[in-house]
Amino acid sequence: MTLKLGVPSKGRLMEKTFDWFGARGVTLQRSGSDREYAGAVDGVEGVQLMLLSAGEIPRELAAGRLHLGVTGTDLVQEKLALWGQLVEPLEELGFGHADLILAVPQAWIDVDTLDDLDAAAAMFRAHHGFRMRIATKYHRLVREFLRQAGVADYALVDSQGATEGTVKNETAEAIADITSSGETLRANHLKVLADGLILQSQATLWRSRTAPMEDSERDTLRALMRLIT
Amino acid sequence: MPTRFETLAKAAELRALFEAHGAVAVEPPILQPADTLLDLYGEDIRARAYVTSDALRGEQMLRPDFTVPVVQMHMAHGAEPARYTYAGEVFRRQEHDPARANEYVQVGFEIFDRADPAAADAEVFATIAAAMQGVPAKPVTGDIGVLMAAVAGLRTTQRRKDALMRHIWRPRRFRTLLDRFAGRSDVPPTRTALLAGEVEMEAPLLGLRTRDEIEARIAALAEDAAAPPLAEGQVDLIETLLDVRETMPNALSRLHDLAVDLPEIAPAVARIGARAEALEAQGIDTAQLPFEASYGRTSMEYYDGFVFGFRAVGRPELPSIASGGRYDALTRRLGSGGEIPAVGGVLRPGLMLELESAP
Numbered sequence: 001m002t003l004k005l006g007v008p009s010k011g012r013l014m015e016k017t018f019d020w021f022g023a024r025g026v027t028l029q030r031s032g033s034d035r036e037y038a039g040a041v042d043g044v045e046g047v048q049l050m051l052l053s054a055g056e057i058p059r060e061l062a063a064g065r066l067h068l069g070v071t072g073t074d075l076v077q078e079k080l081a082l083w084g085q086l087v088e089p090l091e092e093l094g095f096g097h098a099d100l101i102l103a104v105p106q107a108w109i110d111v112d113t114l115d116d117l118d119a120a121a122a123m124f125r126a127h128h129g130f131r132m133r134i135a136t137k138y139h140r141l142v143r144e145f146l147r148q149a150g151v152a153d154y155a156l157v158d159s160q161g162a163t164e165g166t167v168k169n170e171t172a173e174a175i176a177d178i179t180s181s182g183e184t185l186r187a188n189h190l191k192v193l194a195d196g197l198i199l200q201s202q203a204t205l206w207r208s209r210t211a212p213m214e215d216s217e218r219d220t221l222r223a224l225m226r227l228i229t
Numbered sequence: 230m231p232t233r234f235e236t237l238a239k240a241a242e243l244r245a246l247f248e249a250h251g252a253v254a255v256e257p258p259i260l261q262p263a264d265t266l267l268d269l270y271g272e273d274i275r276a277r278a279y280v281t282s283d284a285l286r287g288e289q290m291l292r293p294d295f296t297v298p299v300v301q302m303h304m305a306h307g308a309e310p311a312r313y314t315y316a317g318e319v320f321r322r323q324e325h326d327p328a329r330a331n332e333y334v335q336v337g338f339e340i341f342d343r344a345d346p347a348a349a350d351a352e353v354f355a356t357i358a359a360a361m362q363g364v365p366a367k368p369v370t371g372d373i374g375v376l377m378a379a380v381a382g383l384r385t386t387q388r389r390k391d392a393l394m395r396h397i398w399r400p401r402r403f404r405t406l407l408d409r410f411a412g413r414s415d416v417p418p419t420r421t422a423l424l425a426g427e428v429e430m431e432a433p434l435l436g437l438r439t440r441d442e443i444e445a446r447i448a449a450l451a452e453d454a455a456a457p458p459l460a461e462g463q464v465d466l467i468e469t470l471l472d473v474r475e476t477m478p479n480a481l482s483r484l485h486d487l488a489v490d491l492p493e494i495a496p497a498v499a500r501i502g503a504r505a506e507a508l509e510a511q512g513i514d515t516a517q518l519p520f521e522a523s524y525g526r527t528s529m530e531y532y533d534g535f536v537f538g539f540r541a542v543g544r545p546e547l548p549s550i551a552s553g554g555r556y557d558a559l560t561r562r563l564g565s566g567g568e569i570p571a572v573g574g575v576l577r578p579g580l581m582l583e584l585e586s587a588p
Contacts, residue, residue: 082325106431109423112419123445124438139275155271168436188435189432
C-alpha cells in the first residue's frame with residue numbers, strides 16, 4: 001500500500017511545496033499534462049502524490065483518505081472541529097504566511113481594540129436597528145474568537161472573496177480576513193484592531209490521525225520524515 | 230442507555246403530569262425562522278443551533294428549544310392566564326464535545342400568569358422537583374433579577390450601568406468592564422491621544438457607520454473619562470453579591486445585609502424571600518436548597534429572575550438534567566407591545582432514565 005500525500009493543486013502554494021520537498025531530496029511533480037491532478041514522487045518509495053484544492057485537504061485528512069497533507073493552519077482550524085484529535089502538525093513549511101485579522105475603517109478613530117468594537121457595535125445596533133456586520137469566510141474561527149472576547153451585537157456575513165471591498169460597498173461594517181502584507185487593507189482604508197489577531201497561519205505538513213496505516217506505510221512515513229526533517 | 234421508545238414513553242408520562250397541573254399540550258414546529266432567534270441571541274446561536282435554508286423562506290433553524298416558539302404563540306393569540314406543556318426533540322449543534330447529544334427529547338412546563346409570580350415560580354420548581362424524584366440529581370437555584378437590580382443601583386453613570394447590564398450574561402466581559410469603570414485597568418495610549426484631541430480622521434469614511442456616530446462615541450468616551458471611577462465599595466458589593474453561595478436561608482440573610490448598603494436590591498431580595506415562602510408552601514425544604522447568586526449567567530440570555538437547575542450527582546460531565554427560570558423580558562421582546570410575567574422549565578427524559586437505571 002502507498003502513503004497518500006495531498007498537496008495544493010495550483011499556484012504558488014503548489015510550487016513552494018514542490019520546492020520545499022525538492023530541497024530535501026524528495027521530488028514532487030505533476031504527471032502528464034498540467035491539467036492532470038495526479039503526480040509522481042521520486043526520492044522515497046511508496047508515496048503517492050494527490051493534487052487537490054488546499055481547502056479540501058483538511059476534510060480529506062480528517063476522513064483518513066489522505067495520510068499526509070499540506071495546507072494552512074487557518075483552513076484546518078476553520079474546517080475541522082476538534083482538529084487536534086483528527087490531525088497532527090508535523091512540520092511548518094515556512095511559507096504561505098497569513099494572519100487572520102479583524103479590521104475596521106481607518107476613519108473609525110474611536111475604535112482600536114475589541115473593547116471599542118463591542119461598544120461601537122452596541123451603539124451601531126441602537127442607531128441602525130441591526131447588528132454590526134462583519135464580512136468573512138472564516139465563520140467558526142471568528143465567532144469563537146469574538147465569543148471568547150465577549151463581543152456582542154455583531155453579525156457575520158459571508159464573503160468568499162474581495163472581502164476588503166465589502167465595507168466600501170456597504171454590505172459590511174468590518175471584516176475578518178487573511179492578510180499577508182496589509183497592503184490590501186491600507187489600499188481599502190482599513191486598519192487592524194490592536195488585539196484583532198485571530199490566528200497566525202502558515203503552510204504546514206499534517207498527518208491524519210484517522211487514516212489506517214500498515215507496517216509498510218509506517219516504514220514509508222519514517223523514511224520520508226528522515227529525509228525532510 | 231434508554232431506547233428512543235423508552236425515552237418517548239417517559240416524555241409522554243411527564244407531559245401528562247404537567248397536563249394534570251392544568252397545562253395545555255402544544256406542538257411548535259421543528260423549523261423556526263432564523264431571524265427571530267438571531268435577533269434574540271446574536272451570532273452565538275449559530276454555534277448552538279443547526280441552520281438550514283430554502284429559497285422561499287430563507288434561513289431557518291432546527292428548534293434549539295421550545296420556549297421561544299411557545300412565547301411567540303402565546304403572545305400572538307394566548308388567553309390569560311395560561312399554562313403549556315410540550316414534548317419533543319430539540320437540536321443543538323456541538324462543536325467541542327462529541328459526547329454531548331446534538332438531538333434529544335425535552336419536556337417542558339410554562340406558566341404565563343400575572344397574579345402571583347412567587348407562587349408560579351414555586352409551582353414550576355416543585356412540579357419539576359417532584360418529577361425528578363428518584364433521579365440522583367441535586368437542585369441549585371439563583372436569581373438574575375437581584376444582580377440586575379444591583380447593577381441598576383450602582384452609584385455611577387447610566388452609560389456604565391447599561392454597559393454592565395448588556396454583559397450580565399458574559400461574566401468575563403462583565404468583569405473587564407467592572408475593572409475598567411473602577412479605574413483598575415490601563416488606558417490604552419490610543420485612547421489618551423483620542424481624548425486629548427490629537428487624533429484626526431484622515432482616511433475617507435467608508436461604510437454605514439456615520440461621522441455622527443463616531444463623534445457620539447468620542448463624546449461618550451470623554452464623558453466617561455471625566456466621570457469619577459466606580460468606588461471600591463461599589464465593586465465590592467457586586468463581588469460580594471456574586472459570591473453568595475449558600476443554602477436559601479443563609480443566602481437570604483446575606484442578601485438582606487447587602488441590601489443595607491445597596492437598598493436598590495431590596496425589592497429583588499424581597500421577591501426571593503416571597504419565593505422561598507411559596508416554595509415551602511409547595512412542600513420544598515428550603516433550609517437545604519442551595520442558592521447561588523451567579524447561577525444562570527452563562528445560559529442563553531433570557532432569564533431575568535428566578536433560575537434553577539438539577540445537576541446529576543457524581544456525573545459533572547453531564548449537562549443539567551432539568552433547568553428553567555423566569556423570562557418576563559422575553560415576553561416583552563417577542564410580544565409586539567404586549568408583555569406578561571412568565572416562568573417555565575424543561576426536563577430531559579433520556580438523561581433521567583439513564584441516571585435512574587445507573588447502579
